[in-house]
Amino acid sequence: MTETHATKTHASPTPLERGEALSQRLNPDLRAVLEARYDGLVPGFTDTLIEFAYGRLYAREGLDLKTRQIATVAALTALGGQTGPQLKINIDHALAAGASETEITEVIFQMAVYGGMPAAINGLNAAMEVFAARAA
Amino acid sequence: MTETHATKTHASPTPLERGEALSQRLNPDLRAVLEARYDGLVPGFTDTLIEFAYGRLYAREGLDLKTRQIATVAALTALGGQTGPQLKINIDHALAAGASETEITEVIFQMAVYGGMPAAINGLNAAMEVFAARAA
Amino acid sequence: MTETHATKTHASPTPLERGEALSQRLNPDLRAVLEARYDGLVPGFTDTLIEFAYGRLYAREGLDLKTRQIATVAALTALGGQTGPQLKINIDHALAAGASETEITEVIFQMAVYGGMPAAINGLNAAMEVFAARAA
Amino acid sequence: MTETHATKTHASPTPLERGEALSQRLNPDLRAVLEARYDGLVPGFTDTLIEFAYGRLYAREGLDLKTRQIATVAALTALGGQTGPQLKINIDHALAAGASETEITEVIFQMAVYGGMPAAINGLNAAMEVFAARAA
Amino acid sequence: MTETHATKTHASPTPLERGEALSQRLNPDLRAVLEARYDGLVPGFTDTLIEFAYGRLYAREGLDLKTRQIATVAALTALGGQTGPQLKINIDHALAAGASETEITEVIFQMAVYGGMPAAINGLNAAMEVFAARAA
Amino acid sequence: MTETHATKTHASPTPLERGEALSQRLNPDLRAVLEARYDGLVPGFTDTLIEFAYGRLYAREGLDLKTRQIATVAALTALGGQTGPQLKINIDHALAAGASETEITEVIFQMAVYGGMPAAINGLNAAMEVFAARAA
Numbered sequence: 056m057t058e059t060h061a062t063k064t065h066a067s068p069t070p071l072e073r074g075e076a077l078s079q080r081l082n083p084d085l086r087a088v089l090e091a092r093y094d095g096l097v098p099g100f101t102d103t104l105i106e107f108a109y110g111r112l113y114a115r116e117g118l119d120l121k122t123r124q125i126a127t128v129a130a131l132t133a134l135g136g137q138t139g140p141q142l143k144i145n146i147d148h149a150l151a152a153g154a155s156e157t158e159i160t161e162v163i164f165q166m167a168v169y170g171g172m173p174a175a176i177n178g179l180n181a182a183m184e185v186f187a188a189r190a191a
Numbered sequence: 192m193t194e195t196h197a198t199k200t201h202a203s204p205t206p207l208e209r210g211e212a213l214s215q216r217l218n219p220d221l222r223a224v225l226e227a228r229y230d231g232l233v234p235g236f237t238d239t240l241i242e243f244a245y246g247r248l249y250a251r252e253g254l255d256l257k258t259r260q261i262a263t264v265a266a267l268t269a270l271g272g273q274t275g276p277q278l279k280i281n282i283d284h285a286l287a288a289g290a291s292e293t294e295i296t297e298v299i300f301q302m303a304v305y306g307g308m309p310a311a312i313n314g315l316n317a318a319m320e321v322f323a324a325r326a327a
Numbered sequence: 328m329t330e331t332h333a334t335k336t337h338a339s340p341t342p343l344e345r346g347e348a349l350s351q352r353l354n355p356d357l358r359a360v361l362e363a364r365y366d367g368l369v370p371g372f373t374d375t376l377i378e379f380a381y382g383r384l385y386a387r388e389g390l391d392l393k394t395r396q397i398a399t400v401a402a403l404t405a406l407g408g409q410t411g412p413q414l415k416i417n418i419d420h421a422l423a424a425g426a427s428e429t430e431i432t433e434v435i436f437q438m439a440v441y442g443g444m445p446a447a448i449n450g451l452n453a454a455m456e457v458f459a460a461r462a463a
Numbered sequence: 464m465t466e467t468h469a470t471k472t473h474a475s476p477t478p479l480e481r482g483e484a485l486s487q488r489l490n491p492d493l494r495a496v497l498e499a500r501y502d503g504l505v506p507g508f509t510d511t512l513i514e515f516a517y518g519r520l521y522a523r524e525g526l527d528l529k530t531r532q533i534a535t536v537a538a539l540t541a542l543g544g545q546t547g548p549q550l551k552i553n554i555d556h557a558l559a560a561g562a563s564e565t566e567i568t569e570v571i572f573q574m575a576v577y578g579g580m581p582a583a584i585n586g587l588n589a590a591m592e593v594f595a596a597r598a599a
Numbered sequence: 600m601t602e603t604h605a606t607k608t609h610a611s612p613t614p615l616e617r618g619e620a621l622s623q624r625l626n627p628d629l630r631a632v633l634e635a636r637y638d639g640l641v642p643g644f645t646d647t648l649i650e651f652a653y654g655r656l657y658a659r660e661g662l663d664l665k666t667r668q669i670a671t672v673a674a675l676t677a678l679g680g681q682t683g684p685q686l687k688i689n690i691d692h693a694l695a696a697g698a699s700e701t702e703i704t705e706v707i708f709q710m711a712v713y714g715g716m717p718a719a720i721n722g723l724n725a726a727m728e729v730f731a732a733r734a735a
Numbered sequence: 736m737t738e739t740h741a742t743k744t745h746a747s748p749t750p751l752e753r754g755e756a757l758s759q760r761l762n763p764d765l766r767a768v769l770e771a772r773y774d775g776l777v778p779g780f781t782d783t784l785i786e787f788a789y790g791r792l793y794a795r796e797g798l799d800l801k802t803r804q805i806a807t808v809a810a811l812t813a814l815g816g817q818t819g820p821q822l823k824i825n826i827d828h829a830l831a832a833g834a835s836e837t838e839i840t841e842v843i844f845q846m847a848v849y850g851g852m853p854a855a856i857n858g859l860n861a862a863m864e865v866f867a868a869r870a871a
Contacts, residue, residue, distance in 0.1 A: 165254075661840075
């Protein structure tokens with residue numbers, strides 16, 4: 056039975072509620088920004104993203120939030136290309152989760168081994184833009 | 192001046208020596224395995240990899256080794272495809288750096304948001320193979 | 328309010344329930360196979376995948392299921408690399424959704440324009456394996 | 464024999480002629496735009512693209528043009544990165560082939576499962592730009 | 600006019616005929632192997648590949664065939680993942696076009712800068728398999 | 736012994752010194768530009784890049800520099816996406832290594848087979864920008 060199963064796995068808050076709480080902590084404006092931009096075109100877009108990414112994945116136990124965010128910065132750097140805007144958002148989230156600027160640039164530079172030098176360089180450029188925007 | 196510059200940035204051990212020390216700590220057989228397989232075909236292969244990846248990147252200050260290895264597992268999962276064998280090696284290195292099996296499967300599953308579900312599933316399959324081999 | 332929001336967007340069945348119903352239609356064994364393989368290692372894995380992929384995305388209105396599955400075959404072909412096992416599963420799902428073998432090989436071959444010739448060739452190889460397994 | 468083979472497979476119009484007819488239907492300006500931009504630098508560029516993509520692939524039987532274009536939008540969304548400009552062109556071609564705006568945003572959103580959330584978000588941004596340009 | 604245009608750009612042999620001649624030179628069995636494997640499932644597959652890849656691209660003037668094949672080995676190495684089988688075929692073609700084994704391993708190793716270390720390592724593994732098969 | 740090993744493989748100049756000499760030849764401003772932009776944020780960044788990419792890879796024997804640069808242009812075109820800025824720099828380096836504009840556009844166009852048409856088109860756009868900037 057799915058429902059029983061779901062009930063057993065997650066206590067009382069639904070995945071959407073847990074995602075809501077976590078995304079608020081990392082980025083209080085996230086829901087409002089996403090809803091305004093995407094929910095007219097794609098009804099339910101924001102619920103889907105928050106439920107899946109934050110409620111079903113980031114809110115899990117077993118790995119602390121700061122390490123999760125550093126790992127996301129690493130992966131988005133290595134993927135490069137289509138992930139530029141999301142990399143900047145997640146650098147902000149990593150800082151919100153307690154990572155230092157140095158921890159962020161270090162993990163980005165390390166990605167030169169896996170994503171190649173261009174990936175690392177573009178990641179550093181993104182970090183510089185985020186740091187500059189926060190300093191301003 | 193390059194030499195002066197190099198001297199200033201890194202104290203006494205060369206990047207190759209620092210890489211050697213760190214790769215020994217994570218994986219004592221790494222140099223021997225790589226040399227036997229690649230250095231006949233590509234002279235200097237092993238020195239290049241150890242100097243660059245371990246001496247110039249993993250050995251840097253500013254981010255602890257365990258988090259570096261968890262971030263590498265994340266990135267290799269998200270990249271998928273051509274990185275299967277390296278993902279398994281780095282899951283082993285992450286365990287050697289102090290990560291738990293749960294921390295590893297958690298960061299792999301989280302990559303579903305960025306690399307897609309197939310990337311996460313293939314990463315979990317790789318982790319299961321590594322854990323089973325170590326248990327055997 | 329999240330809950331109000333969720334209630335407004337989706338009527339009575341939860342995303343997990345809708346995903347359950349749809350995945351059963353495409354592949355009656357999917358939940359059992361995924362649970363047996365992944366839920367011990369990653370509690371809640373199967374619920375997450377079924378809720379997100381089938382409940383939140385495939386079950387949406389606005390595009391028929393057959394076209395959705397053909398589009399997925401196209402995308403997995405173009406992505407190539409890490410998506411080989413998932414491509415085969417989705418070729419099966421596309422047939423279950425009413426696509427013909429020809430529609431499947433046609434959309435795979437078309438991907439030569441976007442993912443390159445190797446992607447198309449590997450996709451055709453995957454289709455040949457699936458068709459042969461079903462014929463057996 | 465190649466020629467005999469070619470003759471047998473395709474009736475009288477050459478692949479280039481069939482591509483010409485189809486690309487005119489989807490996008491009457493395509494040849495002129497491509498020739499003006501690329502054929503000076505790379506003689507034969509436009510013939511190659513039209514013959515291969517439209518004459519040899521899109522013009523094939525076995526899958527209707529609308530589904531072909533929806534599948535291309537899906538694949539370009541999942542590939543992301545380097546395919547931004549081509550995604551916008553193919554959203555236009557999908558509309559020309561009879562797809563609705565909703566069918567297009569639905570297939571883009573679905574790609575979150577395979578290309579990750581960033582791919583889906585960037586694809587929706589591209590669709591919003593195309594729809595806005597057409598409305599203007 | 601397309602036909603006039605086509606006539607002007609390419610003298611007398613058609614793109615398919617030029618591709619046929621060049622692919623025979625690099626790999627006399629290529630057509631037979633491809634036809635036997637793919638043309639039943641996808642009529643015209645082999646003509647499309649030979650016309651496009653060899654007739655429209657490799658047969659062009661302006662860059663010698665050996666450099667073209669070395670560049671292809673480089674690109675397939677950097678892309679990695681889905682291009683493994685094609686990398687091996689093109690290592691064979693590069694040797695047929697006059698490249699030495701050393702030139703091939705050198706260009707593969709160089710790709711570590713752009714595709715990352717895993718790409719270079721997997722490319723070297725592919726080269727070792729091809730060289731061993733030819734020596735046997 | 737690592738040191739003995741390193742000594743045996745490379746004569747007297749260190750990898751960093753050899754990289755310095757080669758990068759100066761291809762691009763006299765490279766060190767200054769990279770240091771000014773990245774070394775404050777990531778100490779040692781420029782040494783790492785020059786030592787690894789130019790000292791450990793491009794400076795190797797066994798393949799001439801011009802072919803190495805043409806191969807890099809090919810790979811960056813095929814990778815696309817995150818490599819746009821680096822593609823332009825390497826088109827400049829390929830010209831500095833003796834490649835003609837035609838050799839560059841030819842190898843870029845050829846990548847349509849492996850990276851897909853969008854990759855080739857975006858690569859040609861990059862080449863056009865570089866050629867125009869040099870002509871100005």
